[in-house]
Amino acid sequence: MPADMSEITELPASEKERLVQTGLEFGMENRCGSFFQMDQKILQSTCSAEGVEVLSLEDALQKYDWMADRYWNAVKKDKDKYTEFVAGQKHPAGVVVIAHKGARTVYPVQACLYLAGGPVQTVHNIMIAEEGAELHVISGCASAAGAKSGSHLGVTEFYVGKNAQITSTMIHNWNPHISVYPRSAALVEENGVFISNYVCMQPVARIQMYPQATLGENAVANFSSIIVAQPDSYFDLGSRAILRGKGSSAELITRAITKGGTVISRGHILGETEETKGHIECKGMILKDGIIHAIPEIEGRVTGTELSHEAAVGRIARDEIEYLMARGLDEETATATIIRGFLDVKIDGLPPVLQQQIDAAIDAADSGF
Amino acid sequence: MLKIEKLKVKVGDREVLHDIDLQINDGETHVLMGPNGSGKSTLLMTIMGFGTYEVTGGRIVYNGTDITHIPVHERAQMGIGMLFQRPPTISGLKLEKLLAAVAGGKTAEVPAYARTMDMERFLQRDINRGFSGGEIKRSEVLQLMVQRPDFVMLDEPESGVDLENISLMGTSIAHLLQKDLHIVNRQKSGLIITHTGYILDYVDADFGHVMIDGAIRCHGNPREILKVIKEKGYRECLACQQI
Numbered sequence: 001m002p003a004d005m006s007e008i009t010e011l012p013a014s015e016k017e018r019l020v021q022t023g024l025e026f027g028m029e030n031r032c033g034s035f036f037q038m039d040q041k042i043l044q045s046t047c048s049a050e051g052v053e054v055l056s057l058e059d060a061l062q063k064y065d066w067m068a069d070r071y072w073n074a075v076k077k078d079k080d081k082y083t084e085f086v087a088g089q090k091h092p093a094g095v096v097v098i099a100h101k102g103a104r105t106v107y108p109v110q111a112c113l114y115l116a117g118g119p120v121q122t123v124h125n126i127m128i129a130e131e132g133a134e135l136h137v138i139s140g141c142a143s144a145a146g147a148k149s150g151s152h153l154g155v156t157e158f159y160v161g162k163n164a165q166i167t168s169t170m171i172h173n174w175n176p177h178i179s180v181y182p183r184s185a186a187l188v189e190e191n192g193v194f195i196s197n198y199v200c201m202q203p204v205a206r207i208q209m210y211p212q213a214t215l216g217e218n219a220v221a222n223f224s225s226i227i228v229a230q231p232d233s234y235f236d237l238g239s240r241a242i243l244r245g246k247g248s249s250a251e252l253i254t255r256a257i258t259k260g261g262t263v264i265s266r267g268h269i270l271g272e273t274e275e276t277k278g279h280i281e282c283k284g285m286i287l288k289d290g291i292i293h294a295i296p297e298i299e300g301r302v303t304g305t306e307l308s309h310e311a312a313v314g315r316i317a318r319d320e321i322e323y324l325m326a327r328g329l330d331e332e333t334a335t336a337t338i339i340r341g342f343l344d345v346k347i348d349g350l351p352p353v354l355q356q357q358i359d360a361a362i363d364a365a366d367s368g369f
Numbered sequence: 370m371l372k373i374e375k376l377k378v379k380v381g382d383r384e385v386l387h388d389i390d391l392q393i394n395d396g397e398t399h400v401l402m403g404p405n406g407s408g409k410s411t412l413l414m415t416i417m418g419f420g421t422y423e424v425t426g427g428r429i430v431y432n433g434t435d436i437t438h439i440p441v442h443e444r445a446q447m448g449i450g451m452l453f454q455r456p457p458t459i460s461g462l463k464l465e466k467l468l469a470a471v472a473g474g475k476t477a478e479v480p481a482y483a484r485t486m487d488m489e490r491f492l493q494r495d496i497n498r499g500f501s502g503g504e505i506k507r508s509e510v511l512q513l514m515v516q517r518p519d520f521v522m523l524d525e526p527e528s529g530v531d532l533e534n535i536s537l538m539g540t541s542i543a544h545l546l547q548k549d550l551h552i553v554n555r556q557k558s559g560l561i562i563t564h565t566g567y568i569l570d571y572v573d574a575d576f577g578h579v580m581i582d583g584a585i586r587c588h589g590n591p592r593e594i595l596k597v598i599k600e601k602g603y604r605e606c607l608a609c610q611q612i
Contacts, residue, residue, distance in 0.1 A: 322419050323457050324459075325440065325442040326441055326453075327445060329471075337466070337467075340461070341462030341495070342460060344461035
C-alpha cells in the first residue's frame with residue numbers, strides 16, 4: 001500500500017519527466033498495477049487486475065511460505081560481490097509480482113525504481129507467472145538528474161510456469177555519474193515464454209549485466225537490447241540462454257549505437273539438448289568514434305542442437321543515405337530515417353513516450369559521417 | 370528540360386564519361402543503350418548527383434539552373450527522379466514509412482498507388498529486404514508515383530521483371546511520363562536505360578542514343594537503333610560513327 005504518495009507527486013516536473021521517459025505513467029493509464037521505490041523506501045504497491053498481486057518483497061515473504069523457495073533461487077546469493085551486497089541488506093527492498101494460475105493481464109504492471117539521493121540503491125524483485133498465466137512488466141529505472149554519484153544494484157528473479165508467459169521491458173534513464181549492476185535470471189518451465197526487452201539511450205557511467213534464462217521443454221526466450229552509448233558511457237551487456245529442455249529455443253538481439261561510448265555486447269547460447277535452436281544477432285553502428293565489441297558465443301553439446309550467430313559493426317552506408325536523398329529527403333533526415341530503422345526491433349510494450357525519446361535522440365544525433 | 374554539356378566524370382582515378390552532350394526537352398523520352406560497363410548508369414548517377422561520381426568538366430543544366438554541384442536531395446526536390454537498377458536494402462525502414470516521407474504529408478493517394486503496383490502486402494516490409502527482382506522494380510515505380518518527378522530516369526526498368534508484370538511496369542512508367550496525354554500537353558520527360566527494348570512496347574520513346582566506352586556514339590530513332598544492335602551488335606554503332 002502507498003506509504004507516502006506525496007513524495008512522488010511532489011517531485012519536480014523535470015524529475016517526473018525523467019521517470020515518464022522510463023515508461024512510468026503517474027495516472028496509471030494503461031497499467032494494471034504499480035510499484036514505486038525511491039532509494040530504499042517503498043512508496044507505492046498496488047494492483048487492480050484480478051489474479052495478479054503486486055507486493056513488496058518483505059510482505060510477499062511474510063504472506064507466502066513458498067516464496068522462500070523462489071527467493072535467491074534463480075539468482076544465487078553468492079554469484080558475485082553485488083549479489084552478496086544485496087543479500088546482506090537487513091531490510092531487503094523490492095517488488096514481487098505474482099500472476100496466479102491462469103491469470104492474464106492486458107495492461108502491464110509498472111515497477112519504478114528511482115535513485116533520488118542515496119549512495120546505493122538495492123532492489124530484489126521476483127516476478128512469477130504461474131501455470132497458464134500471462135504477465136507484462138515495465139520496469140523503469142532512473143536516477144535524479146543532479147546525482148553526483150550512486151550505484152543501483154538490482155536483482156530480479158523470473159519464474160515462468162508451464163504454458164505461462166512473462167514479458168519484461170526495462171528502460172533505464174541514469175546520468176553520467178551512476179553505476180548500475182542488474183543481476184537477473186529466469187527459470188522457464190515447459191512451454192513457457194520469456195521475453196526480455198532492454199532500452200538505454202541516456203548517459204550512464206557504467207552498466208554491467210548478463211541476465212540468464214534456463215529453458216525447459218519447448219520453452220522460448222527472446223532477449224532484445226537497444227543501446228545508445230553516449231560519450232564516456234560504458235556498457236558491458238550480455239544475455240545467456242541455456243537450452244536445457246527438448247524443443248526449447250532462444251533468440252538474442254542487440255542493436256547498439258555509439259556516439260563515443262563503449263558497448264561490449266555479449267551473448268551466449270548453450271544447446272544442451274536435442275531439437276533445440278538458438279540465434280544471436282548483434283548489429284552495431286558507430287556514429288562517432290567509440291567502441292562496439294560484439295562477443296557472440298554459441299556452444300552446442302549434442303548433435304540435435306542448431307545454433308547460429310551474426311554480428312556486424314559499421315557506419316551508415318553512404319548508398320543508403322543517397323538513395324533516400326534521391327527521393328527528396330535531406331541528408332540529416334535521411335540519416336535519421338536510417339538510424340530509426342536500425343533501432344526498430346519491435347519491442348513489445350514500448351510506451352509512446354519512449355518512442356518519442358528515441359526520436360529525440362536520433363534527431364540530436366550528428367549527421368557528419 | 371535537361372541539358373548536358375561536355376560532361377566529364379571520374380570514378381576514383383579513372384575518367385568514365387568523356388565529353389557527353391545531351392539535350393532532353395519538355396515532354397520527350399530518350400532511350401540510352403550500350404554494352405555493359407559503357408557508362409550508362411554512371412551518367413544517370415551523375416545527373417542524380419551521387420558522391421562517387423566526380424564531375425571534372427562540363428555541366429548539367431536543369432530547367433535553366435546549373436545543378437552540376439548541388440546536393441542529391443535538392444535535385445530530387447527540383448523534380449528529378451530515378452528508378453534504381455539495384456537499390457540498397459535498408460534494415461528496419463518500412464516501405465510505407467519511406468512513402469510517407471517522400472509524400473511529405475500528402476499520403477492520401479499512397480494506398481491507391483500501392484494497389485495499382487500490387488505492393489500493398491509489402492508496405493510493412495523493410496525496403497527491398499527479400500524482394501524479388503520484379504518486386505524491387507514495382508517498389509521503385511511506386512516510390513516514383515508518390516514522388517511525382519518531372520524528369521524521370523529509369524535504369525533498366527524491365528530487368529528481373531517476369532512477363533506477367535512487364536505490362537504493369539510498362540503502363541505505369543508510361544503513365545509517369547504522361548504518355549496517356551496528347552503530345553502537346555506532355556510536360557514530363559524521361560531517360561531510360563534498356564538492354565532488351567521491351568519497355569518500348571509500352572513507352573513510345575522519341576530519341577535513342579548509344580553509349581560505348583563512356584561516350585555517346587550514335588543518336589537516332591530508338592527502334593531502328595535497337596534493330597541494328599539486335600542484328601549486328603554494338604560494333605555496328607561503333608563502325609557507323611554517325612556523329
